[in-house]
Amino acid sequence: KNQVEQSPQSLIILEGKNCTLQCNYTVSPFSNLRWYKQDTGRGPVSLTIMTFSENTKSNGRYTATLDADTKQSSLHITASQLSDSASYICVVLIKAAGNKLTFGGGTRVLVKP
């Protein structure tokens, strides 16, 4: 069973609307939790990095939240744009595992005009 689970697997939203992506993790303890955006045919690009003591972090229209008690994180996209169409990947870094990243399966977002 994957240690980082994301939902939904995919979603379609209309341009200008908001959406929220979910990430549940079972790994503990961890050093930090990251959200990456991966455009088709490109490598992932970091959006946010949060330590276990942080509750929220924003990067423009992207806002990530973290609840270390329930082991849940979310990524909220505000006022979506066509360029937001991509896969969004939740990643947990486990310090005890040599700082290796553990990746979720990603959520594929399609923004339609």
Place this chain on the structure above:
Amino acid sequence: GAGVSQSPSNKVTEKGKDVELRCDPISGHTALYWYRQSLGQGLEFLIYFQGNSAPDKSGLPSDRFSAERTGGSVSTLTIQRTQQEDSAVYLCASSSGVSSYNEQFFGPGTRLTVL
């Protein structure tokens, strides 16, 4: 450019052949990582290098996979006797260190197709 580069961008090979994938990390980055992204799957860690330390090979799926990093810069991932299940996108990333907060910068990947 100043980013991580990988070559080739696409590689098609026949089952049983050997392939070499190249990664040029960001200049000055001491840590280099290889990942594999199979169709419909999440990214999977393969191997990482940090400076002159022995590489962490714990993610390599079989002894057909190996990697080198020459001169602390360029890295080559070699897959011997390729199998169809090796078909995937191979991503390289580099970071300025292995602190838990160091950001990893990814290259565009090499798409490997084994026929």
